[in-house]
Amino acid sequence: MTTSEAPAKPKLTIDGQAVEFQPGDTIMKAAERARMDGTIPRFCYHPGLPVAGTCRMCTVEVEKAPKLMTACSTPAADGMVVLTQSDRVRKSRSGVMEFLLANHPLDCPVCDQAGECSLQDYNYEYGPSKSHFVEDKRVWKEATTKRLSDKLTLNMNRCIHCERCVRFTEDVTKTHELLMDNRAWRKELTTALDEGLFNDYQGNVADICPVGAITFNDFRFHKRVWFLKEKTGICDGCAKGCSIYADEEKDTVYRYRARFNKDVNDHWICDEGRVSFHTYQQADRIVQPLLTAGSTLNATSWETLVPWFTNELKKARRVLILIGTDASSEEAATIAQVLPSFSSADFVVRSWNGTGDGVRTSADDAPLDHLLRRRDQTSNTRGIEGLGIKPWNEAQDQNFDLAIYFRSGRATLPPSMAAKEIAWGVFSLAEAQRFAAVLPGLSTLEKFGTYTNCDQITQSFETVVKGLGGSASVRKILDGMKLKSNTPVREVAGDTI
């Protein structure tokens, strides 16, 4: 079929603008495709969840239809004329808002959602300026601060019964932990089991909650959202490489949120990845150059460490460069190509993973559940393999007098590889004890580069925060080595690795 013979796509008119849609779309979906959904407020509707049509906030006026229709559940039809901002619609939304606020505590100053709360936003836009309700508000004595699990806290007073959370556990994780008890104004969110939620994607429940009813304990009360700057990034917690927002203030990351990426993670990220940024902000992360002095590691400066490192390379005869599969492709390629040029020694470049009970290559990787989590806990196994770097084989790769281990904080510590070992990258003080020196490097949050995920999708990521302390990028360290070394750098062909 050629394009000229293709039947004209069906069209509907939203607020006077003709919009094409695909058969089967709802009005909301069609508006989303045309990026015109900003004028349709919603509480229960979420693009990643099945349609419920319970909140009545997304009602729109459809010509020739006697009543207002919910945009989220009304199928779009060819020639339909939709008004999203007519007086009838706005009046209806105002009424919905008034009912929602009848029992909402309006404790915005205490509530963590304030600043990114749908209820706040829509109330400013559609809500009545005052309420007809004079009765006392409904108060849930027990459920004011109720732990749904060790990750989630529920404040039932703020709940507006959109049931996004219930549908999430039913349709996304398929664990069915949450349900609504009772009906009408006594309708209460409870857990099916006493132990509460147990799935590995609970953080998403807090994300999709349009109000501050469900909050994620790791972020709860830590920061008001209006201080945070939303930056895009990639989670480096596993081989999946989910797209995230990393919210930071003054170079400290406070939380990850899922960023919609149809090809990788849809709307969700797992809890482990959601809190993985803490690894890079721990107090015992090494952020200053360390050099061995006798049996202990002492803080030193780059001015001392870089000549020492260059000198060690020159002295060595057989050098192992072990690159963790959490390094970005650019870092791995740069190290593998440039480092051998500083010395006439024999260089062997190998990769190391070690996560998930001994993953070595992407062949060992497997999904842990039907959603996102992977066995391989490093972010770039495929990418390192794509560079042609083979995994380290303990039996074959032996007899080195110097080993350099580069990693970005996720790959495990390999067994002892040589008499003298140098750590490069993100290490904690406890991990670094056996190394002769530590060159502090940048974590995923602090650098830019490329990861290739388990599905061969290559994604680049940008710097979110500044490198901590004296940590430096690979490029900067190698540049420094070139400046310091007196001998001309030996040219190395790219294909020798």
Next chain:
Amino acid sequence: MTKIVTHKEGALDKYYIPALIVGLKVTLKQFYKTLFLGQSTTINYPEERREYSQRFRGEHFISVDPQKTENCTACYLCQTVCPADCITIVAGERPEDANPYGVKKEKRPVSFDIDALRCCFCGFCEEACPKDAIKLSRNYELATLNRETAVYDLDHLKREVKGRG
């Protein structure tokens, strides 16, 4: 409309003497008034104190309820509005037993520091506070012997202040 007033210098002005005598008369009159009639504007500070307006903005305090629990819910509005960036709050969960009103105060300030050296006493924090927790008292004697004590912590802010102090 601006009115331009010009003063023409006469011969007397030019030779200073008459103006000089007028000036000497003024100071002598004041000399007499202060010395013999006691009409001085000085307040002998530690013994006498100036009575400031009820609206005077002095040292900060945080109001407390009868159980000595601070009214502050660590909403960060004062920190957000502060033009001098002198308020630093760390929020946290209030322990169940220290929660007299149950639902009312689940969030509390774990620490609440005001750097009085940065503060410009604009009173925006007081205005922003939804709980009437942070207030500015009328105490204006804020001198301290070192910089550390100029940073008011929560214990200091929760001190008892009657009325506006």
Next chain:
Amino acid sequence: MTLFDWSALALKILFVLGISFGMVPQLVWFERRGAAWMQARVGPNRVGIFGLMQPLADVIKLLSKESFIPAAASRFYYQLAPAISAIAPVAAMAAIPFGSFLIIGEHKVPLQIAQLDMGILAVLAFAGLEVYPIMLAGWASNNKYSMLGALRGSSQMVSYEIALGLALVSMLLIYGTLDLNTMVSYQDQSLLGFLPRWGVFLNPLACLIFLIAIFAETNRLPFDLPEGESELVAGYHLEYGAGKFALFFFAEYVAMMMASALYITIFFGGYALIPGTGWILNLFSTMLSPDMFQNLLALAQVASFIFKVGCMMFFFVWVRWTLPRFRYDQLMHLGWKLLFPIALVNLMAVALIIAWIGV
């Protein structure tokens, strides 16, 4: 000279030094409290009764501070300047009589340290020395502010010395003498029957010119441009602290006293009794022997001299807190274009009148 003469001289020196040194703290106190009173304030009232111990506390503070010399300063001249500044006015005081004479036994003790026939010239010579400490201090401090202050100070003093000298010459023509004692006895008469024959009544214009000139000579407001705070920080004594600054400070007040003493000696009868007080003394004339009466009279003269100087000092303070500082060009304009010609005309007129009526 006999032992009596020596001891009398030593006592007189002690008296003059004691008065001038002892008066300075009181003057400073009065300057500060007087300023406060004129400005509806209270002033220093904490240390001692009425705050009278405040200057003492200041002196202790100044003397116990670290006395330093700037690294780039010229050490010798830097230290010489405050010494000269304190010595010059005190030395000038030596020639000013503060009473007629005492009779002790058969000795006649004049109340004047140095009986000089040309006393007025000695006073002027020493007063003229006062320009040196300013120049030395300004130059030796190696500081731009000090240097500018010194330049202003020296040119100002030189300029006003002309008007001062001309006004003085007109008075010398009237008195016909350089001896200060003779001037005082000339003034201790009555004029037209109801006025004392003081210089101020004989030649009020010269009196005014002389008054303005001594304000400039002592660097007092409104002519304190050498230390104009707003543009020169502290002027020539900017780099001085502790005891050396105290000397400058002290010298300023001693210079004021010396200038006042000279001024009243020439224009206000010197140690001559204040008009209207003679009859009180006359009550005792019958009770006492002539010698003792003379001693009483001398003491009364010393008292009235000190009283007159005190009034003059009050005037200094009064003017200081009334008038703002002149601009430098105004200062020079006043000195050269007003005072100098007026003083010249005045001198001519006095000379002509004296030649005509022949005093």
